[in-house]
Amino acid sequence: MNKYLIILFIAFSTLTNLNAQFADKKIYLVDSLNLKLLYKEDKALIDSVVNQYKKAKHDTVRLSLISTLVEGISDNRVWPKYNEFMFELCNTGLSKIPASQTVVRLFYLDYKNRALNNFGYYNLMQGNIDLALEYYAKSKAILEEINDKAGLAAYYNSVGYIYTNQGSIKKGLDFMHKSLKLKEELGDLPSLATTLTNLGFVYKSQNEHDKALEYFQKSLKIREDLNDKSGIAMCLGHLGSLYFAKNELEKALENYSKAYRISKETSDEFGTAHHLQNLGVFFQRKKNYSQALKYFANCLELRRKINDSEGIAGILFRIGEIQLEMGNISEALTSANESMKMAKKLKYPLEISNTALLLQKIYKKQNKWQEALEMYELHVEMQDSIMNEETQKIVIKQQMQYTYEKEKLADSLEFANKEAIKDLEIKENQAKIQKQKAELEREAIQKKALYGGIILLALLVSAILIAFRNKKRDNEIISKQKDEVEAKKKLLEEKNKEVFDSINYAKRIQQALLQAEEHVSSKFPPHFILFKPKDIVSGDFYWSAEKNNHLFIAVVDCTGHGVPGAFMSMLGISFLNDIVSTNILLHPSEILDKLRDRVIKELNQTGKGGDSKDGMDISLLRFDTLTKKIEWAGANNPLYIVKGEKLKVKSEKLKVNSEELKVKSLSSYKVDVILDSPSVIPNECEESNIQLYELKGDKMPIGFHENIVPFTNHSIEVNDSDKLYIFSDGFADQFGGEHGKKYKYKALKELLLQNYQIPMQEQKEIFLQAFENWKGSLEQVDDVCLIGLSIE
The missing domain is CATH 3.60.40.10 (PPM-type phosphatase domain)
Known part of the structure; x- marks a missing residue:
């Protein structure tokens, strides 16, 4: 009863304070901005930029300020609101600019393209792949209008990566080779290295190891010439995975370790998480399960921190594999189910296929033959989506059905004995349930007699509960904000670094002129x-x-x-x-x-x-x-x-x-x-x-x-x-x-x-x-x- 009263008080208190939580749009420019949940650094940046925005006299300066705000805010609940506002400013500006003013029009189109790219990136990170592709397509139309070859090269590379992860390998490779051609024409070495890496990764996933090695080594050479430490770490990681697939384990460990050290030195959390996972897989192969789980646990913590949905799905799959190998069936099932849920949301057939095969093994250990069969069929279906071999799919499913029938016949006697024992257990449980039901009915009568007194007592202490609840809520908010500030401090520093990197890139453009x-x-x-x-x-x-x-x-x-x-x-x-x-x-x-x-x-x-x-x-x-x-x-x-x-x-x-x-x-x-x-x-x-x-x-x-x-x-x-x-x-x-x-x-x-x-x-x-x-x-x-x- 106390639980229901507290819920009632919380609802009432929430309604009375709701209006005070959200910022005034006339001041902060966007709707539904919850000031109480803002990070301290984000609010300071917003206050500063909004103040400059209101003092600015030219629309192009205002647009640049809002773009700075979008890039600088770390909270994924907040920066999309200002990105939407930037998109509206671009549309309004373009509607007013005559076609003859080509320079200013190009300025607005450039920022509209940035806003569309931001929409695409946000939806990609949230797992909304179809919506992300829609935004990227709109961005492509602008890039073609302004003849931005560098932007088109980046578009083809990003969309190609998405298609390959969805299993459309040929389509993804076509996009990546278009990107490669444009980047070679432009002489854009950093972007060229990125596309070479992506192509190597795709060929590796198709077991074309020689081609993968060729592309990884080309990319590594460019990264080393540019002294791009983050890119060097990424290439070393892919080379390690390639050697791992070829069972050249010493070379794999050497490349994994180098990649991890470089990512750690450069504070690259995404790269560090990736290389932690690779090291965990290495020790999993060596049967050193305790060391592997240590690396996987650190990796999962980083993946959750940076909200990497794809990475979380992959590492949960690996943890499930090890738990299964160690005989911890319940823990393995929990990890595998969570991995499958995220993989389906992302619509990535390779991850779905691998996790389905893991769940098949788990269900088999639990003697859940029907569930195991369904998972194996899902595995075959996803493999078919990737390899596009319909006949191979039919053969594998027939072999799988035959294998399951043999295993069921071989275990039929043991299964029958277990069923007999289960029947006895069911009857005993039914008797216990009847007894518990009678006890619950007696308790219900006693509780009804006490309801009146409890309600009167609740009314007397309601004021105390409300005050206590408010104080506790405030303390929790303060504690949560403190933890979030510490946790997000590093992310904010990285965002600030990205902003300064963008300004430094503008400096290189100016110096080139x-x-x-x-x-x-x-x-x-x-x-x-x-x-x-x-x-x-x-x-x-x-x-x-x-x-x-x-x-x-x-x-x-x-x-x-x-x-x-x-x-x-x-x-x-x-x-x-x-x-x-x-x-x-x-x-x-x-x-x-x-x-x-x-x-x-x-x-x-x-x-x-x-x-x-x-x-x-x-x-x-x-x-x-x-x-x-x-x-x-x-x-x-x-x-x-x-x-x-x-x-x-x-x-x-x-x-x-x-x-x-x-x-x-x-x-x-x-x-x-x-x-x-x-x-x-x-x-x-x-x-x-x-x-x-x-x-x-x-x-x-x-x-x-x-x-x-x-x-x-x-x-x-x-x-x-x-x-x-x-x-x-x-x-x-x-x-x-x-x-x-x-x-x-x-x-x-x-x-x-x-x-x-x-x-x-x-x-x-x-x-x-x-x-x-x-x-x-x-x-x-x-x-x-x-x-x-x-x-x-």
């Missing part, structure tokens, strides 16, 4: 490039190009830094390359005019409220390699020239409504030489005619501006030994020094004048050291890019 300094060095006069991003990726970038004996070089400062700035920088590099390659030889001012037009068009800037304010500041030089003449134009950013003669500059006049604008664009600066500076040669410092000239850029950005006019082009006469410097504002804006103030442009000019005479690469080291000394222990506030050129 930036020309290496060595490449620039082969074309330009002596120079240096000081490039120091604030974050992993940069909003500043440098750019160079060559056309018709003319060299172009620029320093560009995009709005923001980090990921948003990097996105703008990649657009800028693409636009500049396109403008120079598709037009006749342009003056720097003409290039800036065209670049501004492209940015306004692609970012849909109209000057209305709510529009993107993204843009760029730039300083752009054009150098004639034959005449050594310089042309320059700038948007907000200047050009510094250090020389000993008066600077001669011819500047086009800006005109608005046929009236010339008077713009002071040239100023000079001179500093007393510091003779005790270690970076200056005293005898050369006595020249008092050396000056730094500042040619100022037009006061408008590359982007929408209230007064859009053509940029000014400047023709500059330079001589040998003149020094030119272009840069972003990151150096001068850095806080530091004794009082934590900005470095400022005056100090930068003094630094340039003090060191202009020394070789360019030595200048770079001095300027970098000066920046680091000024910054000290303070955080870098912005990206830094500074380029110096020496005319010779």
Whole structure:
């Protein structure tokens, strides 16, 4: 009775507190977010990203933030909600973007593809294979639309793996070979190694050991060249399994042990679990059952921790096998039944077949001939699904039926004796049941008489029970949350590592777009490039190009830094390359005019409220390699020239409504030489005619501006030994020094004048050291890019 009252109180208390558990969608963006069940780290990440999301002014930035949230949340109950929200944002954005804005449209399609892949991955992990394949098919349609060959290669590999696990071997191999062909075309070595491994695994499952060995060894060679420790461990594990199948046990143990050590060192829980299972199977073959069960128990714990349904099914099967071999029939049946349940949910015929054969052996030990026969038939059916040999299936079933009939006849006498004993036991049990039934009826009458008193007593203590229940529930929640925080801490660290790995991959893409300094060095006069991003990726970038004996070089400062700035920088590099390659030889001012037009068009800037304010500041030089003449134009950013003669500059006049604008664009600066500076040669410092000239850029950005006019082009006469410097504002804006103030442009000019005479690469080291000394222990506030050129 007390049990029923407690259940009633729990239900009542749950109803009264239900509304307080779920977060407000207006704040957290998604429905049914249970704050009480959130992991501490997940809630901190959600609060931070949602706050940034509400401050963001551009839809593309908001979408990137939600994607970061999806990748960073560890709780499988929470991140799918934000993935659904990301998918809706993509659809809404695509419905608003005109077809002409191809760059922004590709951005939304890329994130929609990520959302679909996430849906597919989630359903695959939950065992919803058909639904996962539907999402992957929708993802494929987008990849074909945007001609993303790398994405298509990944799609074919993933779906091929699913089909082979479902028993569609030919279909799975076709998909994997399509993936292999695309990856070879792209030169994508990490992905190529993954597909080679998958192909080796499939051929191994079909007992084509020579082909499997060939693919595993090719994959291992690539992994070793890339120093991919996780991939090396995986390949070693597969090689160990292959040698195990060939009964080369010493080689198998050597590869298994190496694979386990590497996975353990790299904190790869999935790989560690896999290699623990392999070691357990090895000791099972050696009949060392205690050692095998030890490895299997550790493996099962890891499999459950990472929610690996397929792995859990496999390890339960192995534990059932050992329990059967040890004669622990009841324990073997429990493990095998749980393994079969998961294998059927996954729809994996190989696992179903193996587990059915194990259950057949268990039922045979229990003399349950009908159940054993059913399991053997299921085993044959699944084998047929894999091997597709209908006639072989019929023969095996006939042989199996004949074998069972012989065994039943051989044991018939013993069976009859057992049945006679069972009849006596049944009669004794029936008598006991009748006696127990009478006792239960008497107890029921006594209980009815006590119900009234119990109900009154329950009403008196109900308040105490409710308070006790609430306190106990709170303590359990706190204890559970503490355990979950500890258990999930490592998973969160891995998720964070994946996010940073993604940003590092974006860095490699940005670095691929930036020309290496060595490449620039082969074309330009002596120079240096000081490039120091604030974050992993940069909003500043440098750019160079060559056309018709003319060299172009620029320093560009995009709005923001980090990921948003990097996105703008990649657009800028693409636009500049396109403008120079598709037009006749342009003056720097003409290039800036065209670049501004492209940015306004692609970012849909109209000057209305709510529009993107993204843009760029730039300083752009054009150098004639034959005449050594310089042309320059700038948007907000200047050009510094250090020389000993008066600077001669011819500047086009800006005109608005046929009236010339008077713009002071040239100023000079001179500093007393510091003779005790270690970076200056005293005898050369006595020249008092050396000056730094500042040619100022037009006061408008590359982007929408209230007064859009053509940029000014400047023709500059330079001589040998003149020094030119272009840069972003990151150096001068850095806080530091004794009082934590900005470095400022005056100090930068003094630094340039003090060191202009020394070789360019030595200048770079001095300027970098000066920046680091000024910054000290303070955080870098912005990206830094500074380029110096020496005319010779």
